[in-house]
Amino acid sequence: MARERGATTKTIILGVLMIAGIAIPFFSGNFIIRFFTNALMFAVLASAWNIIGGYTGYASFGNVVFLGVGAYVSAVLMEKGGVPFWIAFPASGVGAAVFAVLIGLPVLRLKGHYFAIATLGVAEAMKALVDNLEITEGNSGIYLPVMNLSVKAQYVFFYFMMLGVLVLTLGVTFVVLKKKLGYGLIAIREDEEAANSLGVNTTLFKVTSFALSGFFSGLAGSLYAYQQGFIKPESVFDVGVTVKMIVMAVFGGIGSLLGPLVGALSIEIISEVLTNYFLVAHTLFFGAIVILAIVFTPRGIMDILSGRRKFGLNYLLQNIRNHRV
């Protein structure tokens, strides 16, 4: 019964989001379209983070590096190589995935905090590297070719591209979860040693998970770069972006398919509203909301919506007890 209610709630959420997702650009001005394009990008990043951090249990604190690699692959290919966007775009995803494999092989041998710190270091190191390379034009940043479309058309184009990447990310994740790969990843999260002795090739699975995470983030990076028209290392390798995607995933519900999407949309909307009302102190209120959410609903909003446990004062108190806050 509870399970059924959960499934219905999920279908309703998904339906509403899909209709709203397609309808928004037709009824909104540029500002709103741009706002939601940005929110969708974070939904992609948080969902991609969820693959490695939520399902595989490896909390990466450097996932922004895939956004950066994707952005710079597009920028360099299009600006220096004269490659059209339609080639640069998938190349960014593949480039970030290949980068994830190369980094993942050594770094995924680490666990817990060590893995988190190592990934953080990788992202910072890439920022420093791109800052000093000639082909990326160093810390002065790099321009991308200008798109030959009206402003409104550009906004709509990027909106739907980002929506497409999000649907792809969630669709692939959904399929993976039904396959052996998904079972293997969750087994690794629950107990890696036991998974290994049950025949799961843990190294291969972890690297695959990291590469998927990198691929989708890289696609988002490509779109971000092309829409901005100009990128700098400190903006696309910014640790703050990693923190934001993790907060969103946690807020919505780690290890649930729609959690990061719900988290990204709610956080973006909350922070936008707060900025409107409290120009200076909005981060203070925002921080308070995040802390309260994590204390009272550590499993995220999706846990409340899933209907597995009845929502109420007891639910909140039980969460505090269970998670020893």
Added chain:
Amino acid sequence: MVILEGKGITKEFGGLKAVSDVDFVLNKGEILGLIGPNGAGKTTIVNMISGTYAPTSGRIMYKGMDITGKKPYQIGRMGISRTYQIVKPFPGMTVKENVSVGAMFGAQGKNYSTKEAIEKAESILEFVGLQDMANHRADDLSVASRKRLEMAKALAMGPEVILFDEVMAGLNFSEIDKAVELIRKIRDEGISILVIEHVMRAIKGVSDRIFVLHHGAKIADGKPEEVLNNEQVVKAYLGRRYKELVR
């Protein structure tokens, strides 16, 4: 016919010899008991067979192949399953999902689709008597059921050899009897079994042969009655009053 064999296996941790120069043989269809005091090196032997540790020296042969130093997942896929003394369920998964993972990735995993693996898990749960708990989360289970889940996961891999590391520790008498019965049932499926156990009543009844470790070295190997009357074994492990107590 010999299915699993250790030849002079040794494991050193730093300067400490946990296992030194041990030979053992497991015959096809046999239940071999492995006993010894705490710290004798029993679990270290299981860890070496299952690939968790590579032996410092010595070789481990399985069906005539040298499996020394292979990774745990490779050894699991070749047909050697194990359980853990401190059970390692996947707590957030259901019991059925736990067992499905074994079926998906074990020795027979390549032949199963996801759906077939889940069906296989259901039949295994019935075999070990956990079918009523199939849709519960693994961390909802009692100690006895968790031990049984460990056995089910190992079994779902479709192995030829299973290493049971203290699957009866912490169980009461009636639960032990059930576990012994299950181990016999598994052997009747044609699976060869190595059992580590401290529960004498169980190991004596279930083993075809027993070997005894003490300070990392083998001190006895043979039929249960012989081994349990062996002077050295009594001194090292069972204690002088064991015979009186058993009577």
